[in-house]
Amino acid sequence: MSTAAQDVVSLTLTRPDGGRLPDWAPGAHIDVTLANGETRQYSLCGDRWDAHTFRVAVLRETDGRGGSAFVHDELAVGDEVLLGGPRNNFPLAPSPRYLFIAGGIGITPILPMIHQADLVGADWTLLYGGRRRASMAFLDDLAVHGERVEIVPQDEAGLLPLGTWLGAPRGDTVVYCCGPGPLLDAVEHAMTGAGWAPHRLRTERFTAAEVGAPVRDEPFTVELARTGTTVVVGPRLSVLEAARQAGATTLSSCERGTCGTCETTVLDGLPDHRDSILADHERAAGDCMFPCVSRSCTDRLVLDL
Template sequence: MTADTVDLMVRQMRVESTGVVSLRLEHPRGDAVDRWTPGAHLDLHLGGGLVRQYSLCGDPDDKTGYRVAVLRESAGRGGSRRVHETLRPGDTVTVSAPRNNFELAASPSYVFIAGGIGITPILAMIAEAERAGASWELHYGGRTRDTMAFLDELGRYGDRVHVVTEDAEGILDLPAVLATSRPDTLVYACGPEGLLAAVESHSPAWPAGAIHLERFKAKERPAEAGGDSSFRVTCEQSGVSATVSADRTILETLEEAGVDVPNSCREGICGTCETRVLCGTPDHRDSLLSASEQESGTTVMICVSRARSDELVLDL
């Protein structure tokens, strides 16, 4: 355990739908947990080097514990199987402090869009919109009703929640929802890549910054023409300088050079390894920074991104 992690007890596990289980995590001594805001996630350290990110889906005002929900993915990298097959009430799990890369901005009105397990960060956002007196609507899609978590909780909101199942009704009608922008309205969407790509296709109809996405998996990128090339990376603080070969990442190269950089997903989706750029031009390959943030070139996710210049100087 490090300074920014804490060991919590699995107080409760509950089946929320077919394939989805929620965890209630509390301090064994009853201490208060760190404050968090809607859209935040936790890193769960699941042993054997497995660290996975899960959105907080409880009440941010509840200081007695956290709630996360985990979809079992048989074709995943092992984190969800570890949760479903190994963790039990009474077990201890190491978690990070909450981090938020999907912050809910204040707005008079919201459109929330969720696909499958993407409902998890949206739950707390809806509760916050309610507290703020904002108008909102949710469009929630899934394969079948039995695979869609938290439908009972959402039932209290009545006809503001639009549930669409593929087996009965097909897919969410995003053109009807997003084809025309709405004044003073923000869109927050989370779910599988196909859903998010469809949401992105409507972004030109909306003002810049109105549509916000969170990905659970890295966005697919076309292969670079001619492949990758090597470049130098220099760490200003430590003085370490190394060549990043075409088949290695900046993070891997710095780890091999003895530079300890906090990291988690190694896919460019969690933000743990975000590093300030002092000189040089990054080749951004993350799925987290906005287009304007990438264009500024002030930070880089060193687990996946590379350099367009011959050298990157980093604040490490």
């Protein structure tokens, strides 16, 4: 456990028996369940080729629900935590060139992506912003990359120069962005305005995106295909809650549509996607959903539960 920046600690996690940890790929995250019962999701930001160590970084969130405060104030070297995953809702797609944009603690999933891009010989650049230089984690790790990285502390240089970086669309470039919601919204707006193709942007949100009202207010029916049980989902009940009441043992964690733990296959019907994970083409496919937040566009959904 070490300090990565002001209000950011880096945790190194190993198995008590020294055994091998699960393999993972850039963009993956794990669930960490703490001794106070809180479970949080953190991006893996260490060396994916080290089979015995996971590294995550935790930002102290003064307005959070207590998980980060526990890590900063209570967790000590030698304490045990429970891990779930890894899962990857933010995979690195093959591309000859990448533009990485990170805000604050959003640098964490980007670090292994940079390493992977170097391994395969892809061109890449990074635009990394934060409120203050002292609060920006892993600057020493990034310094070795020289001019490929532009560091923009807001108190020194203002907001990220998105217009400069995104003003000219490139068909050979995929943009990966992780950070606060306003940054992701600004990047999406800049790319749309500049004429980038929608599939050129990949994002990961730490907090749920704002969504409008559900497609329908009327109750709908959910059939659990594995048992044949049918349950009616009213406007104040989530699909996840309804499935559990009907006997399903679906795992979940954030229950806000950001972590991906409860991903469920849709066998019939059209889901009303309300998560912050799926890309547009994945939503259009309609073959999976996150029942903690998503609902139904049709009278009936059949789920692989």
